[in-house]
Amino acid sequence: MKIGVLKESKLLENRVALTPDIVNQLVKKGFNILIESGAGERSFFPDESYELAGAKIAASVKEVYDCDVLLKVDAPSVEEAGQMKEGTACISMLHAYLRPELIEIFIARKITAFSMDAVPRISRAQKMDALSSQANIAGYKAVILAADALGKVFPLMMTAAGTVKPAKVLIFGAGVAGLQAIATAKRLGAVVEVSDVRPETKEQVESLGGRFLTVEGAGDVKIQGGYAREVSQEFLQKQKELIQSKIKEADIVITTALVMGRKSPILVTEEMVKSMKSGSVIVDLAVESGGNCELSQYNKTIVKYGVTIIGEADLPSRVPVNASQLYAANISTLLLHLATPEGFNLHLEEEITKGTLITHQGELVHEFTKSVLEKNSNLV
Numbered sequence: 001m002k003i004g005v006l007k008e009s010k011l012l013e014n015r016v017a018l019t020p021d022i023v024n025q026l027v028k029k030g031f032n033i034l035i036e037s038g039a040g041e042r043s044f045f046p047d048e049s050y051e052l053a054g055a056k057i058a059a060s061v062k063e064v065y066d067c068d069v070l071l072k073v074d075a076p077s078v079e080e081a082g083q084m085k086e087g088t089a090c091i092s093m094l095h096a097y098l099r100p101e102l103i104e105i106f107i108a109r110k111i112t113a114f115s116m117d118a119v120p121r122i123s124r125a126q127k128m129d130a131l132s133s134q135a136n137i138a139g140y141k142a143v144i145l146a147a148d149a150l151g152k153v154f155p156l157m158m159t160a161a162g163t164v165k166p167a168k169v170l171i172f173g174a175g176v177a178g179l180q181a182i183a184t185a186k187r188l189g190a191v192v193e194v195s196d197v198r199p200e201t202k203e204q205v206e207s208l209g210g211r212f213l214t215v216e217g218a219g220d221v222k223i224q225g226g227y228a229r230e231v232s233q234e235f236l237q238k239q240k241e242l243i244q245s246k247i248k249e250a251d252i253v254i255t256t257a258l259v260m261g262r263k264s265p266i267l268v269t270e271e272m273v274k275s276m277k278s279g280s281v282i283v284d285l286a287v288e289s290g291g292n293c294e295l296s297q298y299n300k301t302i303v304k305y306g307v308t309i310i311g312e313a314d315l316p317s318r319v320p321v322n323a324s325q326l327y328a329a330n331i332s333t334l335l336l337h338l339a340t341p342e343g344f345n346l347h348l349e350e351e352i353t354k355g356t357l358i359t360h361q362g363e364l365v366h367e368f369t370k371s372v373l374e375k376n377s378n379l380v
Contacts, residue, residue, distance in 0.1 A: 001032065001069065001343055002032045003031055003032065003067060003071060003335070004036070004058070004063075004064035004065070005018050005034070005055075005072075006064055006070060006072050007038055007039040007061075008039075008042075008073055008074055012313075014317045014318070015042075015043055015317055015323050015324045016039050016042070016043045016045060017039075018033070018035075018332065019325050020040075020045055020049040021325070021328075022325075022329060023055045024053040026335075027053065027055065028054075030341035033050075033056070034055065034057075034058050034064055035050045035055045035058065035064075036057075036064045043320040043324040065085060068088065070084065070089070070090045071092070071331055072090070072091070073324075073327060074093055075094045075096075075099055076092065076102065078101055078102065086111075088109075088112070089112040089113070089344065090113050090114070091114045091116065091334065091335065092116060093115065093116045094113060094116070094358060095117055096115050096118070097372035097373060100376070103358070103359060103364055108362075112344070113357075113359045113360075114358065115356055115358050115366075116128075116130040116131075116356070117130065118368075118369075119355060120352060122352075127330065128352070129330065130330040130331070132176045133326035133327060133330055134316040134326070135175065135176035135180070136177070136180045137180075137316040139177035139178060140180050140319070141315040142177070142181055142315060143169075143181050145312065146169075146254065146283050147252075150167065150280075150281050151279050152251060153167070154166065154185070154188035166191050167190045167251040167252060168190065168249055168250050168251050169181075169250065170192075170193050170250040170252070170253045170254075171185075171193070171194045171210070171253075171255075172195050172196075172267050172268075173195075173196055173255065174201035174205050175256060177256040182205060182209070190251075190252070192211065193211045193246060195213045196212075213242055213246065243267070247275065248277070250276065250277075251277070253280070253281070253283070253293075254283045254285065255267055255282070256286065256292075257286055257292050258289055260368075264289045266291075266292065266293070266294050267292040267293070268284075268293040268294065268295075273293070273309070276306075277306075278306030279306060280306075280308070282307060283310045284310065285315070287299070288314070293311075298311055298313060299312060338353060
């Protein structure tokens with residue numbers, strides 16, 4: 001089996017699908033690895049490091065497209081998908097339910113496509129969970145960006161000239177990104193408060209030193225698969241009132257709420273932004289799917305009502321060394337689950353295979369993707 005790694009084409013994408021250490025592991029297992037020249041440069045992995053690890057640097061990008069499997073971080077562009085040979089396998093962060101034009105090409109060219117963002121969140125798939133590994137990096141980077149934009153220091157400082165109070169950080173969501181943001185903000189010395197509709201996250205928040213904001217009636221929220229499914233209007237109103245009182249005091253607000261297949265919920269309204277202190281900062285980690293702040297702008301940092309609103313996209317790409325290392329471990333683990341050096345050995349009803357396989361043998365086989373696309377288009 002020949003595995004090809006393409007240089008990422010998306011603007012400002014600095015990650016790479018495989019790093020030299022993971023290449024070395026795959027080569028030792030019997031895989032042939034072909035790297036597009038320059039694929040790792042923006043992650044600070046030069047071609048020479050891949051050659052030392054046992055990979056071959058492709059003479060041309062066409063040579064990479066001749067491989068049996070293509071590995072990427074981001075979804076292929078329409079142009080890239082059009083260059084794939086019939087029957088090729090592709091593994092990437094596909095977000096297939098947002099890309100009907102790609103699905104049509106995959107079906108037409110009989111591409112076997114696997115999506116890293118569709119890895120089921122079960123214990124034996126944890127090492128494949130790219131959403132979690134990249135969310136960890138995003139949560140960390142969000143705090144660093146906020147600290148850089150804030151005109152205050154994070155920790156309590158007692159000096160001869162007086163005492164400097166610690167910064168107050170308010171975090172929406174105690175998922176992977178939120179928990180890493182809590183840990184990073186606490187290490188920098190901030191006072192951290194956290195809001196989440198799932199009451200069971202309280203223990204995790206407090207274990208990291210954060211203060212969990214409890215809303216009356218939280219015990220009535222219906223949870224399924226770790227996500228809130230049923231939230232009453234009464235609960236949402238009580239949560240909004242609590243947030244409105246806390247956001248006025250916050251120096252930094254970090255929002256992390258995502259809903260798969262749908263636009264992100266608005267958690268910070270324009271009125272809330274108006275109520276915040278001049279000089280405070282909002283980092284919207286959900287900006288790529290619509291944003292949690294009503295005023296966020298995709299891939300831009302703006303100032304409104306004296307508040308800096310950071311809507312920079314794809315924060316893991318801003319820490320490309322570690323983000324690539326983690327992603328490479330994720331994607332190689334999935335590859336080893338699906339294939340041997342001799343080829344794929346797919347068990348279509350096995351949970352991980354079924355969860356990640358999007359198109360196969362000219363058909364869209366992923367049920368969630370199919371249901372979303374059927375609602376929004378004529379694609380079946």
